[in-house]
Amino acid sequence: MCLSIPAQVISIQGDTATVSFAGNQYQAGLHMLNDVKEGDYVLLHAGFAIQKISDQEARETLELLREMGELD
Amino acid sequence: MKYMDEYRDRTLIAGLTKKIRARAGRFYTFMEVCGGHTMAIHKFGLPWLLPSTIRLKSGPGCPVCVTDQSYVDRAVAYAEMEEVVVCTYGDLLRVPGTSASLYDKRGEGCDVRVVYSLLEALRIAREESSRMVVFLGIGFETTAPGSAVGILEAEQEGLDNFCLLSAHKRMPPAMEAVASDAGQLDGFICPGHVSTITGMGIYEDLPRLYGMGCVISGFEPTDMLESILLLVEQMEAGRPEVAIQYKRAVRPEGNLKARALMDQVFQHGDDTWRGLGVLPDSGLRIRPEYARYDAEQRIPVEVGPARENAGCICGEILKGQKEPSECPLFATSCTPVHPVGACMVSSEGACQAYYKYRRYA
Ligand code: SF4
Numbered sequence: 001m002c003l004s005i006p007a008q009v010i011s012i013q014g015d016t017a018t019v020s021f022a023g024n025q026y027q028a029g030l031h032m033l034n035d036v037k038e039g040d041y042v043l044l045h046a047g048f049a050i051q052k053i054s055d056q057e058a059r060e061t062l063e064l065l066r067e068m069g070e071l072d
Numbered sequence: 073m074k075y076m077d078e079y080r081d082r083t084l085i086a087g088l089t090k091k092i093r094a095r096a097g098r099f100y101t102f103m104e105v106c107g108g109h110t111m112a113i114h115k116f117g118l119p120w121l122l123p124s125t126i127r128l129k130s131g132p133g134c135p136v137c138v139t140d141q142s143y144v145d146r147a148v149a150y151a152e153m154e155e156v157v158v159c160t161y162g163d164l165l166r167v168p169g170t171s172a173s174l175y176d177k178r179g180e181g182c183d184v185r186v187v188y189s190l191l192e193a194l195r196i197a198r199e200e201s202s203r204m205v206v207f208l209g210i211g212f213e214t215t216a217p218g219s220a221v222g223i224l225e226a227e228q229e230g231l232d233n234f235c236l237l238s239a240h241k242r243m244p245p246a247m248e249a250v251a252s253d254a255g256q257l258d259g260f261i262c263p264g265h266v267s268t269i270t271g272m273g274i275y276e277d278l279p280r281l282y283g284m285g286c287v288i289s290g291f292e293p294t295d296m297l298e299s300i301l302l303l304v305e306q307m308e309a310g311r312p313e314v315a316i317q318y319k320r321a322v323r324p325e326g327n328l329k330a331r332a333l334m335d336q337v338f339q340h341g342d343d344t345w346r347g348l349g350v351l352p353d354s355g356l357r358i359r360p361e362y363a364r365y366d367a368e369q370r371i372p373v374e375v376g377p378a379r380e381n382a383g384c385i386c387g388e389i390l391k392g393q394k395e396p397s398e399c400p401l402f403a404t405s406c407t408p409v410h411p412v413g414a415c416m417v418s419s420e421g422a423c424q425a426y427y428k429y430r431r432y433a
Binding site: 003004027029031032033034043045046047048050051053054055057058060061062065066068 | 078079084087088091108111161188189190191192211214215217218221265268269290294295298317319320321322323327329330333419420
């Protein structure tokens with residue numbers, strides 16, 4: 001139950017969004033976030049979007065990992 | 073999900089394990105606090121990839137597992153009431169109480185409904201206006217803000233037949249209890265999604281008071297290996313500190329809006345944890361202003377003394393003192409289909425993780 005999944009926002013209706021993960025759609029309460037847009041990735045936890053996932057940070061972490069690999 | 077494959081890339085995994093092996097100048101024991109990490113670690117076979125210098129222990133971060141037996145007994149007592157609908161997350165359903173589980177009660181015809189979100193419980197309350205909906209609010213700082221939203225929505229709507237039985241808990245007091253108790257831990261792989269809400273500040277005392285490294289980690293194999301590498305590097309340099317590896321989902325200050333919602337509805341109070349006993353200020357209790365939505369105030373119930381299942385060593389496992397394989401009931405009389413203890417019921421419990429991924433090891 002404590003697992004959170006990274007889901008993409010498909011559409012927004014008031015304080016609820018329809019999000020999609022691995023081909024399935026879910027409803028996500030947006031009460032804890034500001035400025036969520038269609039296309040954003042959010043972490044879905046027990047029916048609420050608890051954070052936006054930063055695309056930039058996701059890429060930077062990967063780059064860092066790759067660089068660490070190359071240093072060997 | 074975008075990038076998922078990259079975070080599972082074999083070359084990156086191999087590079088990280090090689091680096092951990094090279095950097096670790098002594099034996100290290102780290103605890104993954106969160107049940108989600110326990111599951112992921114076993115799913116991806118990290119214990120086999122890591123050098124023998126690194127030992128991982130699972131900790132007290134599986135919400136269903138640490139939920140005290142008397143809470144289950146109380147939930148069962150509500151289920152027995154004719155006028156009550158009990159709404160619960162699925163994981164709690166099969167946790168054995170002293171006399172029965174919620175699953176048993178449902179089989180006897182009690183109205184116990186599994187919901188995926190608290191918003192569903194609110195919907196049920198709107199539809200069944202002549203009955204009382206009791207929502208079982210369990211989980212750490214990740215789940216508590218959602219419960220706060222539910223209570224605030226109910227208040228705003230004037231929805232009077234909804235209340236919440238809070239077993240919400242705060243992570244840091246349990247980590248401190250384990251840190252001072254176990255004594256041989258070198259660092260924590262800190263829970264990723266608790267930190268998404270709270271930020272990094274809640275772990276500050278652990279490096280300072282206990283000399284332990286703290287890295288907030290994501291859940292993919294490269295995330296967890298990078299976190300272990302960061303912990304090794306901190307300890308080798310003699311500079312334990314709080315660091316964030318899971319930067320794509322954790323900001324240093326956490327989610328301020330969610331934190332504000334949680335603080336508006338809940339206050340800190342003593343709470344009982346399976347295995348760890350009563351920990352001061354470790355619980356999130358509903359503030360007196362919202363007593364109408366507090367099941368304990370609204371429908372007081374008396375339950376007898378809780379009795380744990382004889383032979384189950386869940387408590388010691390949650391403290392990192394024993395492994396599931398040391399339990400005589402493991403994979404014999406205790407299995408996910410017939411669980412004896414909470415650590416086998418929960419999909420994030422250490423016993424279920426071992427059963428699923430390591431039974432034949
Ligand atoms: S294997 Fe079953 S009985 Fe043994 S500690 Fe785990 S949950 Fe308890």
